[in-house]
Amino acid sequence: MTQYDPVPMERKWQKQWKEWELYKFDFDSDRPVYSVDNPPRYTSGSLHLGHATGYSLIDFAARYRRLRGYNVFFPLCFDVNGTPTEVRVEKKYGINKLSVSRQEYIKLCSEYAESFINEMTLQFEILGESMDPSIYYQTDAPYYRRITQISFLRLLEKGLAYKGTYPVNWCPRCMTALADAEVEYTDNVTKLNFIKFMIKGTDDFMIIATTRPELICTCQVVAVHPEDKERSHHVGKKLLTPIYEKEVDIIADPKVDPTFGSGVVMICTIGDKDDLEWVMKYNLPLEKGIDEQGRMTEVAGKYEGLPVKEARQRIIEDIEIAGQLIRKEELQQNVSICWRCHEPIEYLQVPQWFVKILDFKDDVLKKAEEIKWFPEFMKVRLQDWVNSLGWDWVISRQRYFATPIPIWECVECGQVVPAREEDCYIDPTTDLPPVEKCPKCGGELKGCEDVFDTWMDSSISPLYNTFWERDAERFDWLFPMSMRPQSHDIIRTWAFYTILREHLAVGEKPWDHIMIHGFIMSSDGTPMHSSLGNVIDPIPILEDYGADALRYYASTCSLGEDNAFREKDVKHGKKFLTKLWNIGRFISSFVNEKPARGELKLPDVWILSKFSRLVESVTNHYDNYNFDKAIRELEAFAWHELADHYLEMVKYRNRDKDDMGVRFTLYTTFLGVIKMMAPILPHVTEEIYQSFFQEMDGAKSVHVSDWPEPILVDEDEEERGEFLKEVISAIRKWKSERGMALNHEIELVELVGEKASYLLGVERDILETVRAKRLQIVSEIELEEKVTNLKPVLSKLGPEFKQQAKEIISKVQQFDPYEIAPSIETGTLEIALSDGTKVKLDGNYFEVEKKLTLGGKEVETLQVRDMLVAIQL
Numbered sequence: 001m002t003q004y005d006p007v008p009m010e011r012k013w014q015k016q017w018k019e020w021e022l023y024k025f026d027f028d029s030d031r032p033v034y035s036v037d038n039p040p041r042y043t044s045g046s047l048h049l050g051h052a053t054g055y056s057l058i059d060f061a062a063r064y065r066r067l068r069g070y071n072v073f074f075p076l077c078f079d080v081n082g083t084p085t086e087v088r089v090e091k092k093y094g095i096n097k098l099s100v101s102r103q104e105y106i107k108l109c110s111e112y113a114e115s116f117i118n119e120m121t122l123q124f125e126i127l128g129e130s131m132d133p134s135i136y137y138q139t140d141a142p143y144y145r146r147i148t149q150i151s152f153l154r155l156l157e158k159g160l161a162y163k164g165t166y167p168v169n170w171c172p173r174c175m176t177a178l179a180d181a182e183v184e185y186t187d188n189v190t191k192l193n194f195i196k197f198m199i200k201g202t203d204d205f206m207i208i209a210t211t212r213p214e215l216i217c218t219c220q221v222v223a224v225h226p227e228d229k230e231r232s233h234h235v236g237k238k239l240l241t242p243i244y245e246k247e248v249d250i251i252a253d254p255k256v257d258p259t260f261g262s263g264v265v266m267i268c269t270i271g272d273k274d275d276l277e278w279v280m281k282y283n284l285p286l287e288k289g290i291d292e293q294g295r296m297t298e299v300a301g302k303y304e305g306l307p308v309k310e311a312r313q314r315i316i317e318d319i320e321i322a323g324q325l326i327r328k329e330e331l332q333q334n335v336s337i338c339w340r341c342h343e344p345i346e347y348l349q350v351p352q353w354f355v356k357i358l359d360f361k362d363d364v365l366k367k368a369e370e371i372k373w374f375p376e377f378m379k380v381r382l383q384d385w386v387n388s389l390g391w392d393w394v395i396s397r398q399r400y401f402a403t404p405i406p407i408w409e410c411v412e413c414g415q416v417v418p419a420r421e422e423d424c425y426i427d428p429t430t431d432l433p434p435v436e437k438c439p440k441c442g443g444e445l446k447g448c449e450d451v452f453d454t455w456m457d458s459s460i461s462p463l464y465n466t467f468w469e470r471d472a473e474r475f476d477w478l479f480p481m482s483m484r485p486q487s488h489d490i491i492r493t494w495a496f497y498t499i500l501r502e503h504l505a506v507g508e509k510p511w512d513h514i515m516i517h518g519f520i521m522s523s524d525g526t527p528m529h530s531s532l533g534n535v536i537d538p539i540p541i542l543e544d545y546g547a548d549a550l551r552y553y554a555s556t557c558s559l560g561e562d563n564a565f566r567e568k569d570v571k572h573g574k575k576f577l578t579k580l581w582n583i584g585r586f587i588s589s590f591v592n593e594k595p596a597r598g599e600l601k602l603p604d605v606w607i608l609s610k611f612s613r614l615v616e617s618v619t620n621h622y623d624n625y626n627f628d629k630a631i632r633e634l635e636a637f638a639w640h641e642l643a644d645h646y647l648e649m650v651k652y653r654n655r656d657k658d659d660m661g662v663r664f665t666l667y668t669t670f671l672g673v674i675k676m677m678a679p680i681l682p683h684v685t686e687e688i689y690q691s692f693f694q695e696m697d698g699a700k701s702v703h704v705s706d707w708p709e710p711i712l713v714d715e716d717e718e719e720r721g722e723f724l725k726e727v728i729s730a731i732r733k734w735k736s737e738r739g740m741a742l743n744h745e746i747e748l749v750e751l752v753g754e755k756a757s758y759l760l761g762v763e764r765d766i767l768e769t770v771r772a773k774r775l776q777i778v779s780e781i782e783l784e785e786k787v788t789n790l791k792p793v794l795s796k797l798g799p800e801f802k803q804q805a806k807e808i809i810s811k812v813q814q815f816d817p818y819e820i821a822p823s824i825e826t827g828t829l830e831i832a833l834s835d836g837t838k839v840k841l842d843g844n845y846f847e848v849e850k851k852l853t854l855g856g857k858e859v860e861t862l863q864v865r866d867m868l869v870a871i872q873l
């Protein structure tokens with residue numbers, strides 16, 4: 001490669017790395033292990049910029065540890081389960097879970113998901129991801145689901161999983177229960193209906209405001225605040241519900257907000273969580289007004305079978321016809337919706353399986369303390385979530401495409417018959433139970449048709465990765481894992497459930513570190529999400545700029561923060577990569593065999609000292625997953641200190657083939673920088689390494705080479721070097737401001753002042769770099785001022801002297817400026833004009849221009865700190 005041309009170069013290395021099996025975890029090695037609990041990528045096919053950035057950050061961490069000598073465990077893995085695939089498949093084939101058989105439905109989902117895996121693996125490859133296919137897994141495979149099932153059977157055995165009939169969040173669209181963590185909220189404008197409820201046996205009535213008139217059929221009781229003067233005298237009376245004419249009691253309850261709506265609350269079973277609290281408190285009967293498919297039940301009378309929305313409209317029309325609708329108001333409302341399909345959820349009473357959470361809140365919080373969080377403030381999100389939890393975890397879903405719950409139930413007495421661990425993976429809807437009949441009553445056994453919440457699978461990824469229940473020796477070796485990377489939106493699910501599950505299974509924290517990254521926001525400021533349709537496709541970006549440029553952008557995103565996508569950063573990245581490549585080529589003209597240390601001059605010591613501190617600082621940033629800080633410092637060093645300054649200072653030393661100091665310094669600093677950039681920019685650094693350094697450094701690839709070491713730190717020499725750099729760049733800047741070529745030769749440079757002696761010994765570096773014939777370092781000089789010109793001030797002369805101005809200027813310019821300058825400055829110069837008049841002139845009319853001279857020759861001066869730099873052309 002002569003010109004930096006990323007795409008073919010990157011593909012070349014990606015193929016080579018694969019051939020070398022560079023990222024293969026070594027099960028026989030005794031090097032320390034660094035294991036990544038890599039998020040199995042969801043098999044949705046498309047790669048968006050959020051994924052590309054997230055997985056790049058994870059790869060930086062893995063590649064860094066590999067370069068530090070760790071045996072890195074970084075599995076290639078895919079999440080092949082669950083509702084999003086079901087939603088897409090239903091759309092694609094126009095089916096739902098009732099319209100085709102269970103097995104047919106699963107087959108369609110499985111084929112659909114599977115069809116993306118090759119393409120998604122290739123996307124990872126093109127991004128330069130260093131995941132290891134030799135420890136590949138996918139979450140729908142029998143080997144994985146087996147571990148999910150065994151972990152559940154253990155919970156069942158310990159009494160930590162139980163079946164119960166409690167109201168659960170229910171998505172009528174997906175026809176399944178949802179965990180609290182799967183419920184999202186959205187703002188919505190709805191109608192608040194003010195409805196007349198007649199007080200029994202009177203002509204009097206109360207007004208009740210409700211957004212859900214379709215639930216009137218399940219109204220159990222009506223409540224007012226006990227101190228509500230206007231209404232509390234009705235407590236104890238009975239109300240008749242509209243349409244149904246059902247009698248309900250009026251009670252007093254301090255939880256009623258007398259300022260909301262009409263100040264009267266209709267308590268139903270069950271519209272929301274508040275209803276449920278009241279139902280429990282007053283022990284009200286549970287009536288089911290809405291079924292699992294979101295349709296009204298027989299309790300709704302003539303509205304039976306209607307979908308909720310339609311029933312709502314119909315009943316409000318009927319109430320209006322009956323003259324009981326007072327008015328409607330618009331209401332801004334926070335609606336609970338399903339996180340997958342974004343439809344409003346209901347609360348329903350359905351028998352479900354649960355895992356105990358409430359008893360283990362403290363344990364989870366304690367484990368969270370044992371884990372190191374990057375960034376630290378993200379821990380608070382987990383703590384807040386744990387503290388807010390009021391329900392156990394509902395783990396059963398009434399779906400198909402997920403891990404089956406490995407149990408059978410007696411159709412007669414409900415006795416649960418769990419699968420035997422050695423039989424897992426099993427599907428109880430098709431496989432036979434371990435016993436023929438119910439051990440309790442001899443009744444028939446029926447395989448459980450529910451499946452697990454997808455987090456039941458993903459929350460055991462650390463157990464799966466470390467060979468739990470498959471290889472005790474490996475488990476002892478590999479558990480807990482080193483690091484879990486994930487985004488902040490799934491702290492309350494993936495992070496939380498994993499900590500809980502590993503605590504329940506083995507009593508330990510799942511990982512030492514957790515790294516939380518933010519979202520990439522689209523240009524309108526919303527997080528990119530496939531379901532929102534605002535994603536940026538990174539593939540064209542990769543084709544235009546290459547993976548390293550995109551990874552460069554990813555590295556500038558601070559951990560834990562949401563970042564807007566800026567294409568200009570990718571562009572800048574490519575510019576920087578081109579610069580790196582060119583520096584590499586330039587340095588290769590100096591260095592072609594591994595240089596000994598040689599004699600170091602001030603510029604060498606200066607840059608080596610800066611480099612050594614850079615190694616320490618960048619290492620520290622990588623250790624703390626602060627990739628943005630690492631790349632910023634590396635770029636500033638490579639581009640500015642090394643290329644702009646050091647390289648310029650030492651170019652002339654290339655002529656001296658024995659100057660090992662400069663060769664050692666160039667080799668050490670640039671190779672070191674390349675290695676430190678390798679985790680972030682794996683392709684260009686490999687190309688540079690293989691083209692210029694590989695034979696000298698000796699590793700097979702930059703990615704398995706040795707991490708650089710600090711060489712020397714010398715604060716005094718570094719400070720002197722800094723001063724030298726400032727002098728040289730001031731003179732170079734001065735040249736370019738005059739439009740002078742940088743190699744234009746200067747006659748003399750004098751460095752004047754007490755500080756100038758600081759630069760004794762580096763005269764040659766200055767002379768050669770600024771291209772001066774002579775250099776003098778002196779403590780003081782006698783500079784003389786020489787008047788060179790009297791410049792007419794036309795804005796004064798014109799208005800004052802009108803047509804005579806021209807004559808005045810010409811007369812003044814006949815004098816030697818040096819001689820008449822003093823009389824101009826004192827205002828005593830008199831000029832006789834042709835019309836006989838005389839005018840007196842002073843500095844307002846002619847500006848005295850002077851130049852500094854040294855030994856009679858003109859000089860220009862610059863100030864660098866306290867030092868004067870005099871330049872004679």
Ligand SMILES: [Zn+2]
Pocket residue numbers: 171172173174175338339340341342343
């Ligand atoms: Zn849904």
Ligand SMILES: [Zn+2]
Pocket residue numbers: 410411412413414415438439440441442443
């Ligand atoms: Zn039975």
